[in-house]
Amino acid sequence: MTAPSLAAAVPPPGLDGLRREVREFLAAEIGAGRIVPRSDNWLAGWDADFSRRLGERGWIGMAFPPEYGGSGAGFLARFAVTEELLAAGAPVAAHWIADRQSGPALLRYGTEEQRRAYLPGIARGEISFAIGMSEPDSGSDLASVRTRAVRAPGGWRVTGTKVWTSGAHLAQAMIALVRTGPPEPARHAGLSQLIVDLAAPGVEIRPIRLLTGEHHFNEVVLTDVFVPDDRVLGTLGDGWRQVTGELAFERSGPERILSTFPLLTAAVDRLAARGCPDRARLGAVVARLWALRRMSLAVAARLAEGAQPATEAALVKDLGTRFEGALIDTVRMLVRVEPDLLSSDPLARLLAESVLHAPGFTLRGGTNEILRGVVAKALTRES
Amino acid sequence: MDDVTEALTASVAAACARYADPDANWNPRLWDALEEMGVTLLPVPEERGGAGGDLPAAVEALRVLGRHAAAVPVAETALLAGWLLAGCGADVPSGPLTAALADGPPDVLRRVPWAGHAAGLVILTPDEMLYAPRDAYDVEDGANLAGEPRDTVRLRDPGALRRHPAPAGAQEFRERGALARAALMAGAMERALELSVRYAREREQFGRPLAAFQAVQDHLAEMAGETLLATVAVQAAARRPAGLPVAAAKASAGAAAGTVARLAHQVHGALGCTDEHPLRHVTTRLWAWRDEFGGEAEWAESAADHALAAGGPGLWPLLTRDA
Ligand SMILES: Cc1cc2nc3c(=O)[nH]c(=O)nc-3n(C[C@H](O)[C@H](O)[C@H](O)COP(=O)(O)OP(=O)(O)OC[C@H]3O[C@@H](n4cnc5c(N)ncnc54)[C@H](O)[C@@H]3O)c2cc1C
Numbered sequence: 001m002t003a004p005s006l007a008a009a010v011p012p013p014g015l016d017g018l019r020r021e022v023r024e025f026l027a028a029e030i031g032a033g034r035i036v037p038r039s040d041n042w043l044a045g046w047d048a049d050f051s052r053r054l055g056e057r058g059w060i061g062m063a064f065p066p067e068y069g070g071s072g073a074g075f076l077a078r079f080a081v082t083e084e085l086l087a088a089g090a091p092v093a094a095h096w097i098a099d100r101q102s103g104p105a106l107l108r109y110g111t112e113e114q115r116r117a118y119l120p121g122i123a124r125g126e127i128s129f130a131i132g133m134s135e136p137d138s139g140s141d142l143a144s145v146r147t148r149a150v151r152a153p154g155g156w157r158v159t160g161t162k163v164w165t166s167g168a169h170l171a172q173a174m175i176a177l178v179r180t181g182p183p184e185p186a187r188h189a190g191l192s193q194l195i196v197d198l199a200a201p202g203v204e205i206r207p208i209r210l211l212t213g214e215h216h217f218n219e220v221v222l223t224d225v226f227v228p229d230d231r232v233l234g235t236l237g238d239g240w241r242q243v244t245g246e247l248a249f250e251r252s253g254p255e256r257i258l259s260t261f262p263l264l265t266a267a268v269d270r271l272a273a274r275g276c277p278d279r280a281r282l283g284a285v286v287a288r289l290w291a292l293r294r295m296s297l298a299v300a301a302r303l304a305e306g307a308q309p310a311t312e313a314a315l316v317k318d319l320g321t322r323f324e325g326a327l328i329d330t331v332r333m334l335v336r337v338e339p340d341l342l343s344s345d346p347l348a349r350l351l352a353e354s355v356l357h358a359p360g361f362t363l364r365g366g367t368n369e370i371l372r373g374v375v376a377k378a379l380t381r382e383s
Numbered sequence: 384m385d386d387v388t389e390a391l392t393a394s395v396a397a398a399c400a401r402y403a404d405p406d407a408n409w410n411p412r413l414w415d416a417l418e419e420m421g422v423t424l425l426p427v428p429e430e431r432g433g434a435g436g437d438l439p440a441a442v443e444a445l446r447v448l449g450r451h452a453a454a455v456p457v458a459e460t461a462l463l464a465g466w467l468l469a470g471c472g473a474d475v476p477s478g479p480l481t482a483a484l485a486d487g488p489p490d491v492l493r494r495v496p497w498a499g500h501a502a503g504l505v506i507l508t509p510d511e512m513l514y515a516p517r518d519a520y521d522v523e524d525g526a527n528l529a530g531e532p533r534d535t536v537r538l539r540d541p542g543a544l545r546r547h548p549a550p551a552g553a554q555e556f557r558e559r560g561a562l563a564r565a566a567l568m569a570g571a572m573e574r575a576l577e578l579s580v581r582y583a584r585e586r587e588q589f590g591r592p593l594a595a596f597q598a599v600q601d602h603l604a605e606m607a608g609e610t611l612l613a614t615v616a617v618q619a620a621a622r623r624p625a626g627l628p629v630a631a632a633k634a635s636a637g638a639a640a641g642t643v644a645r646l647a648h649q650v651h652g653a654l655g656c657t658d659e660h661p662l663r664h665v666t667t668r669l670w671a672w673r674d675e676f677g678g679e680a681e682w683a684e685s686a687a688d689h690a691l692a693a694g695g696p697g698l699w700p701l702l703t704r705d706a
Contacts, residue, residue, distance in 0.1 A: 139652050141588040164653045211656055211663035277680075329641060333680040338494065339528055339670065352528060355670045359648035359656050367652070369598040 004311045004378065008294055009301035015080045018073075022084040025057065030088070037089030037346075039353040040259045043360070044216060045091025046170055051125035054085075054092075060099050061123025064107060069120030075304040079297065083254045089262030089350075093167060098122040100253060102129035102175055105193075105246050109234030114195070118173070130168040132176030132196065132220060133243065135161055140370050143188050143240060147178045147222060155228040156180070158194065162220040169205050169218050174198055176222075177239050191239035195231040196222070212341075212356050245308055250365050252299040252313035257292045257320035259361060260327045263350040264289075267331040270347055277334060285323075285330045292320050311378040314371040321361040321368060328354045388440045392447050394420055399451035405664050408530045409500045410454040414479055423457055424465045424475055431469040432477075438462075442566040442621040446614070449570025449672075452664040454531060456481055456497040458563035463556065464505040467512050470550030476516075478502030483536070484553050489513065491537055498522050498534040506544075507556050513544045527671035529664070558629040560676035565617045565629075565636035568672050571665040572610040572639060575647040578662050579603060583650055593650065602646040609639035623705050627689040634682035637673035644669045 029035045035050055054060050062078035064070025071077075078099075085092050103122045106115055121127030138144045147160025158178055168174060174196045181190030198205065202225035207215045234242045264285065276282055296316050302309045331351065339352035362368045384392070395417065402413040417423050426441045427433020441461055448457055456479045464480035481501040483492045485508045498504060499522040506513040515538060523535040538544070580603055583594035593599045613636040620632035644666040648655045655662045673679065693701040 134653070137587075139588060141590075144588075209658040211658050211660075211667065213658055217653075325645065332674070332678055336678065336681060338533075338674045340494075340525070340533075341528070342525060356528060356667070358645070359666075360653075362649060363653055363656070367649070369596070369649075372598070 004309075004315055004375070006295065006298040006302070006309070006312050009076075009298045011080070011297065012074075012076055015077060018077060019080050019084055022059065022081055023088075026084065026088045026090060029053075029090070035090055037262045037265075037350075038091070039089060039262050039350050040357040040360075041089045041091050041093070041262075042086060042096050042255045042259070043093055043166065043364075044214060044353075044357065045089075046093040046167060047091035048094045048125070048128075048170075050091055051094040051128075053125075054095070055123060055125030058123075059085075060095050060125050061103060061119065064103060064119050064123055068107070068115050069123035071123075076300060079254065079300045083258065083293075086254050086258040087261050087265075094128050094170070095122065095125050096255075097131055097166065097171075098127060098129040100255075101131065101246055101250050102173075104249055105175065105233065105242065108245070109193075109242055111230065113230060114233070118195075127173070128167060128171035130165050130171040130174040130198070130220075132162040132165055132168075132174040134164045136163055140367055142177070142243070143183075143191065145177055145179060145191070147176065149178045149180045149192065149194060149227065152226065155226055155231070156194065158196065158222045158225045158227055160222055162222070163208070163217075165205075165218045165220045166216060167218075168198060168220050169207065169215065171198060174220065175233060177243055180239075181237055188240040190237055191243075192236050193233040193239045193242055194227045195233055196225060196227055197231075200225050200227075202226070211359075244310065247366065248299075248303060248308050248310050248313045251317040251371075252296055252303070252309070254293070254296055256317045256365075257289065257296055257323060259321075259324045259357070260354045261289075263331055263347075263354045264327055266347045266350050267335050270335055281330055282334060285327055288323055289327075292316070292323055296320065311375055314366075314374045317365065318368050318371045318375070324361045325358050328358060384443060388443050391420075391422070391436075391440060392443050395422055395444050395447045396451070399447065399453050403451065404454070405452060405661065408454050408526070408532055409497065411500075413453055414455045417455060417457060418477065423455075423460050423479070425461050427461065427465040427469045427475055431465075431473075432475045433465060433469065438562075438624055439618065439621040442562065442617055445563055445566035446570035446573070446617070449567035449668070450574045450665075452529070452571065452574070452668055455479065456501065458560070458567065459496050459501075462559045462563045464503070466559065467505045467507060467550055467556075468514065471512055471547035473514070473547065476502055480505065482507065482556070484508075484556055489538060489541055491535065493535050494525060494527075494533040495536045496534075497532045498536045499524060499532055504536065507549060507551070507553065509553065510549050512547045512549050513541070514547075515544050519544060527675070529667035529671050531668070531671065555625065557676055558625055561633040561682065562617070562620055562624055562629050564672045564675050565613065565620070565632045568636045568640045568669055569610070569614040569617045571668050571672070572606070572613060572643045574665045575643050575662065575669070576603070576606045576610050578665075579606060579647045579650045582654075586652075599650060602650050606643045606646050609642045613639040627686060627701060627704075630682045630685040630689065633677065634679045634686060637679040637682070640669035640673045 058071040059081045061070040062073040063075045066072045149156040149158045176194050176196050180192040183190050202223045204221040206219045210216050299312050337348045339355050340348040341352040343349045398416040404410050421434035424433035425436040429435040460480040463482035465475045468475045479501045482505040483495045489506050503516045521537045525533045527533045586593050616632040616635045620628040
């Protein structure tokens, strides 16, 4: 048995001041009406101007070294800033994927030229990335992707269809998982990651509307799209290992716990003013959140050390995303408001946003069933 | 279900299928067909223009309407407005009706179902019942999570409305509304389950249908259990539509609705999160209906009040009354 293990992390000194700074900035943004707090706004709130304002303050790319435009403040400082942004319900979707996932992947596997081409723009909040993993027939079974790259002079010709591609209609580039060789000796072989320029000829991006009608994700159809050799990310044929490494970053962050936190803030505000009918129920949610945050932070500390705590990250995401949904039910039990997207009462609106976005919480970035499979496999592995 | 009710639900289902218009928030053609059949005033006495049916039959019809996510105010017309008007000895006009509760003299009413499309609105205050035909009020459009109209109503001249002594109290009104929503939810859950089972058998990952994975089987079984529980609770409450049975049925159906909608989406993966997939027609209604006429919290508290009022020795008799 390989039991997952974590140790409670002590945040490095100096982060309190940083948090205070971010809080003040966000209070000013909200106060001036430049941003409106929403539930699940790291997915839904695409605001390129806001991302640029964050970039100016050095709050994007904090984990990138200064030579690539980052602040060099480090991964745990980034954790603190992203937590503050999520807790406030700020619209961070425009830079979220690039800052969390694509940037670190470029740092880890990218060439010097690739890093210089993308990282400074990401850190300024000007370059957005999309994740091209899922396909119509490849969801949980990601290794079965069929998008194929064939050799061409100076690069590759890519053909296939990606789906559920968040923000592809607004992003500049997409890191696509594609088949560059046969699935031999194992089905995970022959996969590679390519950086696809979303403005390239042959890229067609069609909206797929969420059940709320929002245009968030897309179908990206690639027809004979040319990708030059210098846009292969990392090692040819090593795509599976690279992608699964990326997932530890994708899965353990505070956005797997805090998507509905703005709703809790509004509810506690109301309950503090008008009385809380069931303090044990409210307290249970607060206590759970307190503990889950520590867990996410402990994984972050391991990631900051360069480890790849994949099992622990899967556990954070399973527990955290279920918490995001359970929080909604607790609020419904304590505050009697009907969810209403059009309401002028922020609580009714936040409740509606939370309810309507909840189905995605336990799907995106790997479903909870698959995550539990990952955990169970690790637990029962002979060591 | 008796033969008459079975025939009735079959024709309601046929009409729903024939006039299906899943994206509309008001389906007048379906309404006309249902009105023709007598479903829209099913439990209203015949001498008042109704079909003289009973609540259990009405609940069965609502289940079918819920299953088809039908955009028609049958619950409001048949169980609330028609009931109140008939209770006052007034004739029940044809066409869709709606109803609202007011704490005092009405002026502005909020989240009134289909007020804009209704032929008239019945308002129940603590001591009076008022009838406002459509030309007596203005409407500001609102919606629930499924896009069904939940409008803000402004009465033009409340003093000029026809009034009657209140035929029932607010509690009874809310109980009937809650029962109707529970019945609609039971139907919507059946549909969510059916779509999930079908999808789990069709969609393949890792070279097998989703239905072959134990985790997915577990979801389907849980959905089936919750759906059945809600259905039976609603049917039982329809036979004794007040007090604990209604509280228990609405609280149980509301809780089941949350579970069934969550698991249906989980089984459908990203596809279910899109506006093109029919799952949303029922799940958004489940999320809306569970909070209308009181959510689980309110009805669970009501159930607790009934239990506490009965006291220890009275609890078992309370639970076993009539069955
Ligand atoms: C809001 C949102 C944003 C997204 N953004 C992106 C994006 O930007 N880029 C991208 O590439 N993808 C994105 N996705 C797609 C996401 O990664 C997939 O939804 C996810 O991987 C699941 O795939 P699927 O939807 O095809 O479901 P399926 O794989 O078809 O699964 C359906 C159900 O079956 C279960 N299941 C499947 N296999 C098994 C098994 N072996 N054992 C037990 N249960 C199983 C699943 O857990 C799930 O409950 C997004 C999804 C959402 C909801």
